[in-house]
Amino acid sequence: MLLNKAKRIQYLGFDDLWFSIIGILVISCITAYLFSDPLQVLSLTEKVLSWAVSLFFTIIDWFINRSIMIYLRKKYPAFSDDAKRITIFFLAIVCTVVLVDFLGGTLLSQIHGVNYIVSLSRLKVLLPIILITIMSMAIYEAIYYNVRLKKSVREEEHSKRLLVQAQLDALLNQAQPHFFFNTLNTLRDIIDQNSKEDAKEFVDKLSDMYRFLLEAGNENLIPLKKELRFAKAYIHIQSERFGDNLKLNWNIPQSSLHKMIVPMSLQLLLENAIKHNVISKARPLTVYVTVGDNKLVVDNKIQPKSTQLPSTKVGLANIEKRYTLIAGKSVEVQNDGNRFVVSLPLVTP
Numbered sequence: 001m002l003l004n005k006a007k008r009i010q011y012l013g014f015d016d017l018w019f020s021i022i023g024i025l026v027i028s029c030i031t032a033y034l035f036s037d038p039l040q041v042l043s044l045t046e047k048v049l050s051w052a053v054s055l056f057f058t059i060i061d062w063f064i065n066r067s068i069m070i071y072l073r074k075k076y077p078a079f080s081d082d083a084k085r086i087t088i089f090f091l092a093i094v095c096t097v098v099l100v101d102f103l104g105g106t107l108l109s110q111i112h113g114v115n116y117i118v119s120l121s122r123l124k125v126l127l128p129i130i131l132i133t134i135m136s137m138a139i140y141e142a143i144y145y146n147v148r149l150k151k152s153v154r155e156e157e158h159s160k161r162l163l164v165q166a167q168l169d170a171l172l173n174q175a176q177p178h179f180f181f182n183t184l185n186t187l188r189d190i191i192d193q194n195s196k197e198d199a200k201e202f203v204d205k206l207s208d209m210y211r212f213l214l215e216a217g218n219e220n221l222i223p224l225k226k227e228l229r230f231a232k233a234y235i236h237i238q239s240e241r242f243g244d245n246l247k248l249n250w251n252i253p254q255s256s257l258h259k260m261i262v263p264m265s266l267q268l269l270l271e272n273a274i275k276h277n278v279i280s281k282a283r284p285l286t287v288y289v290t291v292g293d294n295k296l297v298v299d300n301k302i303q304p305k306s307t308q309l310p311s312t313k314v315g316l317a318n319i320e321k322r323y324t325l326i327a328g329k330s331v332e333v334q335n336d337g338n339r340f341v342v343s344l345p346l347v348t349p
Contacts, residue, residue: 005017011070011073011074012070012140012143012144013143013144013146013147013148014143014147016140019139020062020066023062023136024055024058024059024062025055026132027058027061027062027129027132027133027136028051028054028055028057028058028059029051029054030128030129030132031054031057031058031129032047032050032051032053032054032055034125034128034129036050053104056104057100057101057104060100060104061096061097061100061133062133062136064096064100065089065092065093065096065133065137066140068089068092068093068096069089069137069140072085072088072089072092073085073144079148079152082145086141089137089141090134090137093130093133093134093137094130097126097129097130097133098126098130101126155325156325158325159220159322159325159326160220162318162321162322162325201236202236202237202240205233205234205236205237206233206237208229208230208233209230209233209234209237212226212229212230212233219263220262220263220322220326221260221261221262221263221326221327221347222260222261222262222263223257223258223259223260223261223349224252224256224257224258224259224260224261224296224346225257225258227261227263227264227265227266227267228250228252228257228266230264230266230267231266231267231270231289234267234270234271235248235270238274242274242279242285244284245279245280245281245284245285246274246279246284246285246287247284247285247286247287248270248286248287248289249286249287249288249289249290250289251288251289251290251291252289252290252291252296253291256291256296256346258349259294259346259347259348259349260346260347260348260349261296261344261346261347262319262322262323262326262327262344265319265322265323265344266289266296266298266344268316268318268319269298269316269319269342269344270287270289270298272316273285273287273298273300273340276304276305277300277301277302277303277304277305278303278304278305279303283303285300285301285303286300286301287299287300288300291346294345294346295332295343295344295345295346296343296344296346297341297342297343297344298341298342298344299339299340299341299342300339300340301338301339301340302335302337302338302339302340316331316333316342319331319344320333323344323345327345327347329345329347330345331343331344331345
């Protein structure tokens with residue numbers, strides 16, 4: 001990774017080659033000065049040798065701390081973990097500087113035959129070195145935070161665009177001539193054959209769908225209870241059209257209703273099931289909506305139509321992208337040719 005520019009940028013947020021070179025040189029010069037005896041006159045060779053030893057110590061300190069920093073970033077990538085990660089990192093810097101000085105000093109004492117002693121005065125000299133090292137690593141952290149913040153803003157904007165696209169797609173599907181044609185015909189049949197209350201309920205459910213699309217406009221995650229209400233309004237309308245040929249098996253425990261879900265994700269899955277499968281008296285379609293392992297599972301038998309309706313090709317891909325961006329979780333899709341199963345992660349608020 002030291003020689004790979006792409007990896008340096010990936011893990012550090014920028015190419016730190018020159019920053020490392022300059023930082024090591026500056027800290028090594030300061031270290032050589034701090035550990036030199038102002039009363040002792042040294043020759044040029046001795047000064048160069050003293051600086052070379054300081055340079056060696058500084059290089060070891062720098063790259064150990066740099067490696068720890070990268071490890072902690074991989075282990076604690078979330079913004080919520082920043083306080084913990086930075087605290088551990090700064091403690092690691094202190095330990096690294098002291099430990100490297102002790103081990104290096106012990107090694108040098110054996111080479112030159114001088115006893116290495118950990119004294120209070122030596123620890124006082126190490127203190128400014130620790131502070132300078134922390135300041136250098138803090139620059140890494142500031143750049144890293146800025147890069148992550150910009151990335152987070154971009155991802156949020158991307159997720160908002162995907163949500164808008166999902167809304168537009170849902171509105172487009174509901175605005176298509178075949179949907180309105182079927183809906184109006186169903187409403188007319190209800191008015192002719194059923195009570196006024198049935199017609200009012202049908203219109204109310206249709207109204208609920210459009211109200212949901214307006215209310216969910218700026219939300220990335222909504223309670224499962226709210227999404228279920230929207231999905232059931234949609235199914236009520238479709239059930240008036242398909243009758244008992246379309247069956248929904250709901251198995252949602254009360255304890256899961258407060259969990260969060262991506263808006264319109266369940267409704268789009270139900271819409272896809274209705275759109276792409278045969279639904280008739282001879283071949284009724286049953287869709288199972290259950291909760292298991294902290295996931296909302298939509299499961300239906302595959303009954304492909306001989307002629308498929310045109311698809312916007314946005315639905316499932318849109319849900320998968322929004323889950324990745326908003327919740328950092330993936331949608332599981334299983335298709336064995338007989339059953340189509342999609343598992344949507346439930347997010348704890």
